[in-house]
Amino acid sequence: MPDAHEVLFRTLADPTRRSLFERLCRDGEQTVGALTIHAGVSQPAVSKHLGVLKQAGLVRDRHEGRQTHYSAQLGALAPMIDWTSRMAGFWEGRFDDLEDLLTRMDQ
Amino acid sequence: MTDAATETRTVVVERDIGHPPEKLWRALTQPHLMAEWLMKNDFAPVVGHRFNLRGEWGGVLDCEVLDIEPGKRLAYTWNFAHDDPAFSLQSVVTFTLTPTDRGTHLRMEQSGFRPTQKQAFGGAHAGWKQFFENLEQVLGGLD
Numbered sequence: 001m002p003d004a005h006e007v008l009f010r011t012l013a014d015p016t017r018r019s020l021f022e023r024l025c026r027d028g029e030q031t032v033g034a035l036t037i038h039a040g041v042s043q044p045a046v047s048k049h050l051g052v053l054k055q056a057g058l059v060r061d062r063h064e065g066r067q068t069h070y071s072a073q074l075g076a077l078a079p080m081i082d083w084t085s086r087m088a089g090f091w092e093g094r095f096d097d098l099e100d101l102l103t104r105m106d107q
Numbered sequence: 108m109t110d111a112a113t114e115t116r117t118v119v120v121e122r123d124i125g126h127p128p129e130k131l132w133r134a135l136t137q138p139h140l141m142a143e144w145l146m147k148n149d150f151a152p153v154v155g156h157r158f159n160l161r162g163e164w165g166g167v168l169d170c171e172v173l174d175i176e177p178g179k180r181l182a183y184t185w186n187f188a189h190d191d192p193a194f195s196l197q198s199v200v201t202f203t204l205t206p207t208d209r210g211t212h213l214r215m216e217q218s219g220f221r222p223t224q225k226q227a228f229g230g231a232h233a234g235w236k237q238f239f240e241n242l243e244q245v246l247g248g249l250d
Binding site for chain 2: 087088091092094095097098099100101102105
């Protein structure tokens with residue numbers, strides 16, 4: 001089974017897919033039609049790219065009538081986010097526990 | 108923050124704590140207290156002492172005490188070896204305590220780098236860097 005990072009990198013290495021994903025991150029949920037307007041490629045090509053993004057867990061689709069809406073799944077990127085973001089969150093959580101502990105030490 | 112020359116990165120987390128530095132110092136340096144807010148450990152307040160921090164997720168950090176000034180400053184290495192280079196980390200954590208009217212200002216600075224980070228990103232499309240910067244902004248806004 002391919003490494004999760006490799007899948008993410010490979011999926012986002014394609015400029016068209018990356019720009020589709022960026023648009024979903026920036027503007028929220030979109031239909032295939034709306035994405036096609038800006039994509040510079042045909043609707044079937046956009047659908048194919050969205051399928052690859054979906055397989056990588058980067059987007060989710062939602063069917064409503066005849067339309068399919070896509071939205072970005074930012075959680076899928078967690079492994080790629082710079083460690084500083086992860087660590088800042090980690091330390092904030094630790095400091096919460098530290099303050100709890102200090103209060104208990106009073107008693 | 109990024110230092111282009113050395114490719115180190117730093118994260119700083121600060122908090123005003125309503126307890127005096129002496130008490131905070133105990134929580135930062137006594138193993139049974141550290142275990143309650145940080146991780147299980149075999150820390151000892153001695154420069155050069157090597158110890159491990161063991162996370163609940165099963166991860167083990169390799170640490171070495173670098174600097175101790177009781178009640179004021181504590182620094183140790185915070186290294187994490189992982190087969191997946193994106194998760195491995197070599198860094199230094201420094202706690203600085205400053206007395207305030209209400210207690211203590213606690214500052215945690217962690218700086219370090221991933222040795223393979225450049226390799227992982229090198230040769231990639233020029234748009235990657237901007238992409239990740241954008242992404243960090245987006246995700247930073249979610250927390």
